[in-house]
Amino acid sequence: MNEEQDAALRRLTSCLPQIQQIYSTCQTPSITFGVVHHGRVIMTKSIGYRDSNLTFPANEDTIYMLGSCSKMFTSAAVGILVNEGKLSWTDRIQQNLPEFNPDGDPRIGQETDIIDCFRHTTGLASPTMLMVGPRGTIASDAEDLISILNAMPTRNRNGEQRFNREWLYNNAVVGLMALIVEHVSGQRFADFVRERILEPLGMHRTAMTRADIENDGNLAIPCTKLSNGQFYHLSDSSWRCDDHSPLLAGMGMRSSLNDMLTWCIAVLDAERSETDPNHKPIISNNPLKGMTRIRRGYWTLPADDPEFSKPATYGMGWFRIDLPSSKLSSFSGNALTQGKEHQCHLKYVLGKENAPYPLTAVGHTGGMRGSVFSVYTFPETQSAVVTATNGRDFGDASDFTAQILIQALYDLKPVVDLLPWAKKEAALAAGFYREHIEAPWKKNRRPNDPERDRMLYVGNYRGFNNMFTLNIAAENSPSAEVSLSVVFNHRLASECPLIFYQMDVYSFLQPDEDYAKTQAIIAKEYHQMLLKFQVDEERVTGLWWQWDVEAEPDWFGRVKR
Template sequence: MLEPAIASRLEKAVSDIEEVMQICQAPSISFGVVHKGEVVLRKSLGLRDVEGQLEANPDSIYMLGSCSKMFTAAAIGHLVGQGKMDWLDPVQKHLPEFDPIGDPEIGQKADIIDTMRHSTGLSDPIGLYLGPGNTILDDDERFVELLNQMPTSNDEGQRFNSYWMYNNGAYGLVSKVVERVARTRFSTYVKENVFKPLGMTRSVVARSDIDDNIANPHVQLDDRTFTKLPRQVLGCEENNPMLAVMGMGASLNDMLTWATAILSAERHEQQCREDEASSDEEGSPASVSNGSSFSSPERPIPNPLKYVSKVRKAYYTRPTKDRFQNDAAYCMGWLRLTMPSSMLGELSFNTMTKPDSPTHMLGQESPQRLAIGHNGGVMGSLSAIWTFPETDSAVVALANGRSIGDAADFAAQILIQALFDLQPKVDIVSWARKERDLTCSWFEDKYLQPWRSKYISNHDIPRRDSSAYAGRYQGFNGTYTFMIVPQSPKKQSETGSQLAIAFGHSYSGTILALYFADTDAYTFFPGSWNRWLVDSMPSLAYESSVLRFKWDETQSRIEGLWWICVDEKPSWFSRVGEK
């Protein structure tokens, strides 16, 4: 029976979440709470489909974004539990083709834990892999080859195991390990060995898992209308690297089931370790099973999850930016921290107001509390899950809108504060308003103004005929290709642009207009708030949208171009053919 005081606080939290939903322009939020191992709250607000006026419910499927990574880690744990691989196996043992050219030591030594704790030192190729409108730009088979070409160093030298860098591509690599070891598709392995045994029937790893009860991703335009975005990333079983990184989906009910199962397995493992320690002290031989649950016939495994404590162990310290300096570290698909901590929102998309100041940090006058969780997001969708092992508690929040701020993160923090009565109380609704206001001014100052100044002020600069730039361009040793193509007369009239860039291997649905920026420089920055919401690439800033072409005077032709696409340094793409 939930304590009346907790029930009252959670009930009041619902109105705050509804207000945050409006501020952050999300059509719906589904959220729930587990406490002492039991679900004590589950609720959905708003519309899963604005066009059809369909209400969200706890069975509606939301895109999970990076919260998919925790299921990828669970798949590895299951394979280790089956004795088919080990955590310290070098990735190259299972994928001999993994051999980054920038640092041979990565291929020789990087193990599974290095990969999932984000310490390989490889740059993240997500900007090359995920395109406008949730489109996937390249195919599954080329993924490892492309990853091998990623930069491995910065100005301080090689980064392997000396530098923490969040890398979506590393989890794509792990999906290929699962496939090689299990001898089946990654999507199939997750479905059969994680989702099905836990009864997670409203979780998605394949297109066929999707039905009409889906919380479609949306953005809200500046006229306050909602636009539905494509959901190509969701259930993309034909591209398992993307599936492992951010392509899974689940309902609120299933995520609450998942949180409960994680906490149960972790608690079971701890109890078994304590029993074995006690047995050792009495002189009895300890018996450990091949799996995380240390099972015996007398102590059955409560669920199929293996090595949960291993997965959620601290592996790479993440320094905090607050006065408390409590422990914080990345695990494998999870972030582990001790509250109060500014790291609670570090992986969220509330980028303008990261909780570095006392104003936005929960529980500064409350007892310390262990929290293990993660945030996720793709265009038009956001997720957050936090677990609290000491009280068998969890908070889940899912949103199908990503325009301004992270509604799922705000909702989760509202619920965490209410559940544990954290003091002093943070006004999270006001915090959300601040995030909204700062985002609007930031976009104007940092994105639109540079674009306008370049695009408008440079109209009088002499320029070459646009046909000089058309052609096929390849980079990263030929593993990534895109096209510069002439716009059709109709598109020229609509966009005011004569050229376009067609991204990726298939070029399907991934074309953006190019605008003159400077001598031999064009930008595909969308040029408006609405187009940025609908068409922007991951982490797209103005500078990373600029293509700087190189003119070869001796041959009177464009030789290639420089583009900032994977890290802070421009990458070279050779022109290999004309359109």
């Protein structure tokens, strides 16, 4: 370790008490973090536990869920095939997946290329609730993905087409890249990534399939904190994604801190080798190709602060920002304090006085239920900050930890105390369910409306080109009253009880915060958890479901018996 790395380590060590305060404030089972500087790992550290019972300490080899950080590997896989001449970044999706042809805008099928998918500008709404059901259930098959995407809305709320005009985050569209990798390489996506990236880099603690972690005890369990103060293990049994390559490519991988630090070193080394003829590679036979092309910005996200005019840009599984900037935290899970009402990100900008120039951060955040993983790389100094946590009920501890480490790594001035921001986020997060979901749900419920015979609603309802089914079932309760439930796309593990909400409207949300947390339903508003049945002459013909806040409710026609 040279003198500069040693000085950086002393600064990083001195900020450990601040990270401990973040850990306490955000009430997460664990935070694991590490730092690379000038191509060398100079710090690894874990605080807390990897399990819901707070029994087993986390460490640098504990495997966490990567979430959207999986996209980094997907773009790298495509980069390898581009380098081999088997793909081009400007290849149209239809060249490899001719059935891709969204109904709402013919240009999307005809013109969308690989870059459009990676940078989230296809204009297609994201079918998140059609892919991930309650309790982490994978709700649709990989072979149905294109048909579902073809049925996605393509217009914004003003009726304007979004294709290459708006940035709209969409995991499913990135998942198309896995199908293209499989089509071109002739291998399963998981096998390609393992053989062409993970094994050459010695990343043996990165999981692609069930077999990778089946007998591994060192896993970070995604957790939520219940009203009694206990942590609850959120079901994550589906998230090996063996049979769903698109989900694996978009958000389904897992990895450890040590492996992700190795990944960052490899990415930075490959990128520098492509631009600097005098650079001596750290990794011989580095498998990563085209990193300069992959990590550049392809879509500008405007700055939102008056003092610093630097925008963020989004690339292919990476975002870029030049420091100092309030956009540093814009991809984090700390969204509640960054809205117009609070704008905390404008008040806690790092390095206003002395950020070294140029200092570009290139990274991504992967947020899942009960889990957040954050990666920041700094090409100028061949540095990286990696953080992970297995809880997120009271803010994104990985983001606050990363900012503390970045500030210490570069000795940024003035020193910004991020704890007040973290406390504000934690307080808002603690009240979010009650204020933004439960309260409006109760306000608009009409439990005294007349209710029809519940058996009228029992049946199967299909939507999205008949590729997705809502199964409404009934059973007699001990009180002899018929109770209804909904099963998403025949996945029995996704079954949720329905409760009467208004006349001909039933809800799969229960007015109980612990229930909502443990069911892990991915929804932003209560409307997404209402099923509105259409009744014509005492016959139910179908139902309406607003599965996405950016879309109008969609029609599910009842299947004739």
